[in-house]
Amino acid sequence: MKIDENITMHQQDMQKVSVRQKVVKILVQVALYAFLILMAIIVLFPFYWMINSSLKTLDEYRLSVPTFWPHVVMWENYVNAFNTANLGRLFFNTMYVGIVSTILSLVITVLSAFAFARLEFKGKNILFAGLLATMMIPGELFTITNYGTVSAWGWLDSYRVLIVPFLVSVFYIYLLRQNFLQIPNELYLAAKVDGTSDLKYLWKVMIPLALPTLISITILKMMGAWNSYVWPNLVTRKEKYRLITNGLRNAFTETTGDVNYPQQMAAVALVSIPLFLVFIFLRKYIMKGVSRSGIKG
Amino acid sequence: MVESKSSWKAWLYLSPALVLLLIFTVWPIINTVRMAFLENYSGLEAIGGRSFSIGIANFTKVISYKKFLDCLKTTVLLCVITVPVSSILALLIAVCLNSIKPLSRMLQTIFFLPYVTNSIAIGMVFAAMFNIIGNNIGSENEIITTAGIINNIIEFFGGHAVNWINAGSTYAANMTVMIIYIVWNALPFKILILLGGLQSINKQYYEAAKVDGTSRKRIFARITVPLLSPMIAYVVITGFIGGFKEYSSIVGVFGKTMGPAGADKRLNTMVGYIYDSLSLNRQGLASAAALILFAIILLVTLVNLYVSKKKVHY
Numbered sequence: 315m316k317i318d319e320n321i322t323m324h325q326q327d328m329q330k331v332s333v334r335q336k337v338v339k340i341l342v343q344v345a346l347y348a349f350l351i352l353m354a355i356i357v358l359f360p361f362y363w364m365i366n367s368s369l370k371t372l373d374e375y376r377l378s379v380p381t382f383w384p385h386v387v388m389w390e391n392y393v394n395a396f397n398t399a400n401l402g403r404l405f406f407n408t409m410y411v412g413i414v415s416t417i418l419s420l421v422i423t424v425l426s427a428f429a430f431a432r433l434e435f436k437g438k439n440i441l442f443a444g445l446l447a448t449m450m451i452p453g454e455l456f457t458i459t460n461y462g463t464v465s466a467w468g469w470l471d472s473y474r475v476l477i478v479p480f481l482v483s484v485f486y487i488y489l490l491r492q493n494f495l496q497i498p499n500e501l502y503l504a505a506k507v508d509g510t511s512d513l514k515y516l517w518k519v520m521i522p523l524a525l526p527t528l529i530s531i532t533i534l535k536m537m538g539a540w541n542s543y544v545w546p547n548l549v550t551r552k553e554k555y556r557l558i559t560n561g562l563r564n565a566f567t568e569t570t571g572d573v574n575y576p577q578q579m580a581a582v583a584l585v586s587i588p589l590f591l592v593f594i595f596l597r598k599y600i601m602k603g604v605s606r607s608g609i610k611g
Numbered sequence: 612m613v614e615s616k617s618s619w620k621a622w623l624y625l626s627p628a629l630v631l632l633l634i635f636t637v638w639p640i641i642n643t644v645r646m647a648f649l650e651n652y653s654g655l656e657a658i659g660g661r662s663f664s665i666g667i668a669n670f671t672k673v674i675s676y677k678k679f680l681d682c683l684k685t686t687v688l689l690c691v692i693t694v695p696v697s698s699i700l701a702l703l704i705a706v707c708l709n710s711i712k713p714l715s716r717m718l719q720t721i722f723f724l725p726y727v728t729n730s731i732a733i734g735m736v737f738a739a740m741f742n743i744i745g746n747n748i749g750s751e752n753e754i755i756t757t758a759g760i761i762n763n764i765i766e767f768f769g770g771h772a773v774n775w776i777n778a779g780s781t782y783a784a785n786m787t788v789m790i791i792y793i794v795w796n797a798l799p800f801k802i803l804i805l806l807g808g809l810q811s812i813n814k815q816y817y818e819a820a821k822v823d824g825t826s827r828k829r830i831f832a833r834i835t836v837p838l839l840s841p842m843i844a845y846v847v848i849t850g851f852i853g854g855f856k857e858y859s860s861i862v863g864v865f866g867k868t869m870g871p872a873g874a875d876k877r878l879n880t881m882v883g884y885i886y887d888s889l890s891l892n893r894q895g896l897a898s899a900a901a902l903i904l905f906a907i908i909l910l911v912t913l914v915n916l917y918v919s920k921k922k923v924h925y
Contacts (some may be wrong), residue, residue: 342827347714353704357795361724363760376744380763403671422631425624433621448636452908454885455912457900458646458894459639462654482631488766513622541729543859544886559731566735567866576740582732591712593727601723601803 338511362584368392368413368579375576380512388576395581399565407473408558412539415477416532423486423531428516430487430498431494432502444490448606461548475549480538494525530603540589558585640697642909643898652815652895669899676878679900684882689789689880690854697794701801706835708802709809734863737792741775776864778872785871785878789829793860797853801846808842809835844919851911853903858882 342374370384470473546557566578646652652713742759762772774780820830857880871878881904888897
């Protein structure tokens, strides 16, 4: 009897413990989700507020009690913003600079990475180490002299001034070289024996194998053109050559006070949406590229 | 055979990159050092035929300028607050994301969104959120006013509205806005890196800890953090490097004036100072400031590496 009682009590204890463990586990999960969802709301809030504000009338925006969805949806704000900020021209310039610099940059990067990964020449390692060392230097240090250089050449207010100085990225060369190195050298030697030229080998074997890295570079480069502010601001005065970020900032100089925020937010949304679309479709490549680069734009 | 033949080819393939690097990277390094040590160097005056004596006047001048010291103060303050805050927050979010299953992918995508934005554009959104419309309250032509959505939220929870970024706002209020924006902006990259690190930790460590009945806190402190320490170090170092170069996020919120109305340049940073000197054609000062910035970044990175060498477990 007594022993039996003990056993049942013990079982009850065990059950209690396991019930408690389950409760704790559920509570922890609830806490995790609560925290994550709260943070997600904070992260998303500016985007929501951008869209919400961009669709309001100015009077509704000014109301002292905010509305969380516009009473009257003002799509006209977008049309007005597009015209006020001359976004058509800015979009075209940015795409043009982005595409041209991406293509040229890819060619230069592939050739250099190939030389560093596959070919032997004197001083290769020292040269490569020297290039990597320049990555530590803040870009602002180059800007001072580069601005002087391009002004002396009479390049101010042109497309080339927005493209040429940034064609070579040591980081991309490094990234692609690492990728090329993973491709077995035997393939290259076999191709040599068959009499395949270097360029044909590059085109037929190396580039297809390194395609994910090349796509990552392309996206980062395009995002760079979309987000660059300082250099274009410095070297372009004429409306004709402005890029999107400068145009946006210059079209709406006032940030505080009683400015036409709905229209301003509409312009901001128009500039942000293409980036979101690219992100949705190419999420994998962006995240991969970013996690290896640690750079923004 | 292959080696001797491919030597000239290698230089051929490298030539476009090397030519551009010589012009836009190597020459600027040399030239920056040169200009920094030519006293009061100005590009415009140099074209006019003026010669400059060699010395360290640019450095002593820059350091003695109150304007520069203010920039330095703002930059350092932003750095030492935003880097730890964003790193700890990112670590918490990454650990939480790693221990849930449903919704995990969706939340990951949400947390990454701020990365794919334009820091000027979203800066303008933050300005709108913190802005108070109607500075002329109480005057005759008073306009209908909103205190701004952030103030609305603060008032909803029983707080008092704050003048965050409008004319007459305090430095502390301005900095708070910038800190919130910079942390918001810095989270995605850090979460991505830390989550990647967490996912690569061998599950066996956790199973062993489970068998031993180790508490969650202890697992976090004794397994997760040590095994994640290389990624934490990476995130902190890149955070500091980026933080010392803070500039465009401030242009986003405050515009080119780098401060609220009536207090231009109040939030100027070191990079901002360099560009200001450049636009005034004072390349000597700009170069000296750029070299100081480089030295600071190098020093902070070395200190970080030294600390992490002692603390990081590889």
